[in-house]
Amino acid sequence: MNKQDKKIASENMSMNFGVRGWWVIIYQALMFFFLIGFSIDGLNIVAPAFSEATGINYPSVLSMATVAGMIGVVAYIVIAQINVKVGARLLSGVCLIGAGLSYIFLGHSTTLVTYCVALTLVTCFINGAAYIAGNTLIAQWFPKKKGLANGFTTMGHNCGSAFYVPLVSMMIATFGFANGLSYLAIGAIVLGIVGLLTIRSKPQECGLYPDNVTKEVYEREYFDGGKDENGGWTVVKLLKTKEMWLCALIIGINQLVTTGVMSQLVVRNTGLGFTQEAATGLMTVCALIGVVGSYLFGAIDQKFGVKKAILIFLAWYCVALAINCTDTTMGVYISVAMIGIAVGAAANFIVSLPASVFGRHGFTLVNSVFFPLMQIVLMTNYVVNAAALQITGSLRGAYFVYIGLLVVNMLITLCINPTKYNKDYAVEDQLKKG
Structure with missing residues (x-):
């Protein structure tokens, strides 16, 4: 390599992700936003609001998050294997829709059992979308620029922590518990549908190369994995x-x-x-x-x-x-x-x-x-x-x-x-x- 060519893909700090690449980043950031809102920080408002609406003891309601998390550990094994079979595009879209529908179910829950079931479904679906399918998208689209890409996607985490709590609080106060959660759930459902229509699991599926590099750079600096989708791993x-x-x-x-x-x-x-x-x-x-x-x-x-x-x-x-x-x-x-x-x-x-x-x-x-x-x-x-x-x-x-x-x-x-x-x-x- 001559001195001019030494700026190889992994050393390039430019943010030239391309239109398609930026959409993958924004898509993942939005999934992180819903992840934080639906299953983590948003529970600071949702759990006490459910307790107040139903008269169920608040500590009992709060403990359901632990139950959902424990069940999720087992569910993620299954969801991750589904991801291997169907790909990140399909899994992320279906899981977002599933998370939205489960959040509507959560809003209409009236017993501790239905609340626990709904919260478990929400937790499993939204983690499946963001962490299992979403992280796979980032790894495939930005193998050498994942640092820069993650720097933007995880902003969705922080925006969820900063803005989702006041947002869900306002929605519940304005429209009531059931409708307030349902309106927010529509956002995840719409994102899932849009994802199914526009997202691709790998850049090659839409005629592009990882990290938005040219064909010449890809052939020179990247490994062609051939037909082995699992990279030789079991x-x-x-x-x-x-x-x-x-x-x-x-x-x-x-x-x-x-x-x-x-x-x-x-x-x-x-x-x-x-x-x-x-x-x-x-x-x-x-x-x-x-x-x-x-x-x-x-x-x-x-x-x-x-x-x-x-x-x-x-x-x-x-x-x-x-x-x-x-x-x-x-x-x-x-x-x-x-x-x-x-x-x-x-x-x-x-x-x-x-x-x-x-x-x-x-x-x-x-x-x-x-x-x-x-x-x-x-x-x-x-x-x-x-x-x-x-x-x-x-x-x-x-x-x-x-x-x-x-x-x-x-x-x-x-x-x-x-x-x-x-x-x-x-x-x-x-x-x-x-």
């Missing part, structure tokens, strides 16, 4: 591969800590003397700052690679939580901003790390194993959070436990080869050597 082979377990542990711990921190952030800040309104406002600020974190760490990932990006992220997160543990007003303000950056970055790595390690060839199968394993690690957050509170006796003490987990995650991250099975990067390495 489920058993993946389960015997060390890197699969390392990916699941690294991302699982990241998400475990993030879930613990965000679920307790308002309670933590009210315990430090902030009013409920001020503490809730700080959480909204945290989510909005997360938009910056999404892009910032996406750019770091693109520039320096996912392994270095994760190590920088973990160090940043440790400092953020340590500052919060000073229990000072200024410390809270600084830490909320830093936590916002970290939370915005965390979701980037859910697809970026396994896609970097295993590549796009067979990623649909890789994700079918990785995502359920990662979810199992994530779901231990209930046990870890309860144990941390019991052992330390305070949320401050729990934060020190989180810092310890993040340090352990740094050591695990140091052990991983971030491009070990990535065939596109193997071609690139040969090109550089030649």
